[in-house]
């Protein structure tokens with residue numbers, strides 16, 4: 001097993017110093033596969049956060065004057081450092097989060113890819129010179145780093161969700177105050193170790209662990225913070241948007257999803273099953289783009305259910321650090337209890353459990369990968385984000401019906417559809433109210449494309465050239481008397 005001891009930081013990073021919480025209080029970090037305590041991190045609050053914000057502001061006053069090339073060089077070094085430490089970082093990630101090691105390695109790689117992408121993109125963050133309506137005047141549109149950025153991240157991708165925020169923020173010349181999820185803090189603290197190692201100035205990356213309410217509260221209330229970027233639940237996201245109003249901060253929000261996965265009568269069923277397995281069971285179903293509702297055409301329903309159940313029965317459940325594991329534990333007992341609730345509800349409302357359906361024989365926080373056939377709109381799984389390894393399969397009989405059901409939610413993050421009809425593919429692109437659409441593909445996230453939800457799934461984009469815009473302010477200058 002790769003040695004991750006250098007990344008197991010048990011302190012906050014504030015202004016280049018690794019420091020404990022002011023009260024000395026700590027929070028235990030638990031391995032979800034074994035229940036063992038991995039270590040302790042500071043239980044910090046508003047006062048430490050205020051110090052971190054001040055340190056970020058001091059650093060910003062210099063960092064904003066660096067050139068795009070200087071920042072690109074630092075980011076390239078950060079990318080290389082991440083990849084040089086891929087095994088150690090992945091092992092640490094699996095240990096605190098539970099996902100299979102192969103997925104954790106992939107997460108480190110995609111995180112590094114975001115960093116490299118923004119190292120490249122910032123060198124092309126052009127402004128505009130606009131034709132002037134008046135003689136003797138020139139109009140310039142220029143871009144400037146927004147300022148101190150607060151970044152609040154979730155536990156399901158504790159490393160790459162931070163990459164999506166630190167990459168563009170640091171590329172743009174912003175400095176940051178990071179608050180990782182309390183259950184997975186080490187993967188975030190590791191970014192502090194590497195940022196220091198490759199030479200980012202003290203205060204460019206500050207990281208605090210502890211009370212979400214207190215740290216988040218200070219980040220939201222403090223006027224120095226000009227932008228907040230958050231990935232997490234819609235409920236918390238809405239609170240943060242409300243809190244942002246008092247100081248009129250820019251916000252970007254990656255919130256919950258309720259992804260439909262539509263299998264049309266002309267779909268390549270084997271390809272659809274392969275995509276379905278990836279779109280449903282990655283990270284044991286704990287991603288915001290995971291399929292929540294499968295809609296399958298009547299004429300291929302039984303075939304698809306049979307194939308999906310067969311593939312699901314083959315998934316190897318276990319500790320993510322063990323060879324061959326494909327499904328790790330759920331993050332905590334609350335998540336496990338939620339799966340029980342979904343299953344009881346589905347059983348009561350006429351669902352047919354084709355595969356799995358209960359807590360796994362391994363005990364602990366493991367749940368069986370599950371397939372429910374004959375799902376219907378009265379079930380909880382229709383409207384709530386499952387965030388676990390339960391595939392609920394609904395029927396439909398026309399394209400219109402499938403699209404209307406797919407859109408019948410307040411969420412609008414990811415949608416998937418399998419069809420060989422090109423015209424239909426374009427209709428789906430137009431009709432599906434989703435920010436990310438996979439046609440004949442179950443995994444579509446890539447650094448080159450903008451990731452972000454519509455409706456109540458979020459605001460703003462991460463990835464693509466669009467991902468930089470959130471960290472840059474646009475100014476217009478009119479130069480007259482020429």
Ligand code: ADP
Pocket residue numbers: 152153154155156179180181182212213215216217231232233234236237239
């Ligand atoms: P999840 O369901 O993924 O845990 P949450 O929205 O609960 O999503 O948490 C995502 C992140 O938001 C975590 O870092 C969590 O600590 C933080 N968080 C939770 N509540 C608040 C809050 N009231 N203010 C600021 N951050 C919060």
